[in-house]
Each structure stands twice: as C-alpha cells, then as structure tokens.
Amino acid sequence: MTSARTIRLFVIVDAVLVLLLLIMAIVYLSNDGGGDDGSDDATAGASASSTPTSSSSSSSTEPVAFALPSGNIACTMSVDGVTCTIASYTYAPPVVAGCTEVTGHVIVLNADGVAFDCVSGPAPAVAGDDVPVLEYGMTTSVGDYTCRSATDGVQCVDGSGTGFQLARASWSELPA
Template identity: 60%
Template sequence: MTSKRTIRTWVVIDAVLVTVLVVLLVATLGGPSGSPGAPASTTATPTAAATGSAAPAKFRLPSGNIACTMAPSGVTCTIASITYEPPAVPGCAGDTGHVLVLNDDGFAFDCVDGPAPTVAGDDVPVLEYGSKATSGPYVCTSATDGVSCVDDAGTGFKLARAAWSELP
C-alpha cells in the first residue's frame, strides 16, 4: 500500500510538470512571430541606406516569397513563386516576372537568365506586415497582399504572388 506521503510527493511532482508544460506552451504560442514553433523574426532596419550611406538595405516579407534590396539609387525586388502570367520584356531570351526594378527610369521587369529566385532565407531581415522601409526617395510597404514600392513622386509597383500592378 502506498503511503500518504508518497501520494503527496507525486501530486507535487505532477503539479510542477504541468506548470512547466503550460509555461512552455505559452512561450511557444505567444512568441514574437505569433505562430507555433516559428522562429522569432527581425524587423528590417534600413538605416544605413536611409541615412545616405551607399550600403543597400535588404528585407523580406514574412512569407519569404518576396525580398527586396533598397539603395538611394533604386529598389530591386524578387519574387520566388508567381501565379500571374509573366510580362514580356522586349529582347529577353530568359525568364521574366520574378525580378522588378524601380529607379530613376521608372519601373520594369528584369530579364533573368537561369533559374527563378528562391524564397529568401532567415539571414534576410523581415519587414513585418504594415511596416515601411525607406532609402533615399524610395519607400516600400509590406502588407499581407504583397509589397508596394514607390518613389517620392508616387511612381512604382505593387507585387504579390497572384498579381502585379503599376502605381499610381
């Protein structure tokens, strides 16, 4: 027969284990990314480019499907997975639709030889949905429906897996 002391000891051990499990569960579900088991993400801080330095600022959207590099001279965004019909680029024998460039000449799809870009890795800072990154006259805004990048005159593009459009 088990003594009352042994039963109390097991109840205390069970209570401690349940408490530890609850704390771990709360820490996992309530972490910075808001999704179970997802790594904490970093907010993009394009301060070097925003202050006029020649160093480009890089960011990716939380999905990783879209990544951009910004500098005072322009913005280049890549998209790994698209469902829209890629636009034709005159004189291009390679692939189009995965790389967009915005600079003093306006915006255009770039002709790319080789494979499409891949999803951005964890080494690229995340620009959280609803946040903006700025470099020189260029501003990119992250949203759940893609990224929008414009110059100070409002010329630019909106890019998402399902569609792209010219802005304004």
C-alpha cells in the same frame, strides 16, 4: 611533458582570449545596429541598417535588404532604386523586349521607372533566414524610395508616387 601549471596557464590564456572575442563581438553588434535610426514616431518601419524594427519608420541613404514574412518576396533598396524578387507567382509573366529568358521574377524601380528584368538561370529562391524580415504593415525608406510590406504583397514607390505593387497573384504599376 606538460605540467599542471602549463595547462592552467593555457586555460587562463584561452579564457582571456574568449572573453576578448566576446567583448569585440558585443561592441561590433552594438555599433552595427545601434545609434540614431532617424525615427521619431511610433509608426511601423525598418531601421536604416538592414535589420527591420517593429516600431518605427526611418529613412536612410544606407542600402537595406528585407523579405516579407512569407519569404516569397525579397527586396534590396539603395539611393539608386529598388529591386524585388519573387520566388513564386501566379500572374502572367510580363513581356520584356528582347528577352528570350525568364521574366516575372525580378522587378526594378529606379530613375528610369518600373521594369521587369530578363533573368537567365533558375528562378530566385525563397529568402533565407539571414534576410531581415519587414513585418506586415511596416515601411522602410532609402533616399527617395519607400517600400511597405503588407499581407497583399509589397508596394514600393519613389518620391513622386511612381512604383509598383507586387504579390504572388498579381503585380501592378503605380500610380494605377
């Protein structure tokens, strides 16, 4: 049979374990999103982590993922380039040489330039709540690549200005 003293001991041990778990979570979260994000002004942007901020622009070498507020466009950035997906679009799908699958949903910017990927399977879905949002008017950079979120879509370019503008109604290669 369990005594009242044993039950109290278990309750105390459980409380200590919960407290330790809470402290570890706070330390982990503060290290993940804290520190120097490289921002030194109040322009719009996203931090070097995958969590966009609302008041600064930053540049990093760490990969970044974000979605526009509508969730229709989501991008991942690394020092190797940018890949954006669009769940729903109304423009004519671009032709991808040798592709017999779906085109128009995935666009890539890297050292080779701008290209749409040939995608087999279903179209990408709208970004989930777990993807950080890059608010309209904000920018984020990783390495040589910079993306800007706007009400008319996303614009991503490399250091030379080569890139793309992507929106539900249209896409274009930059510079135009």
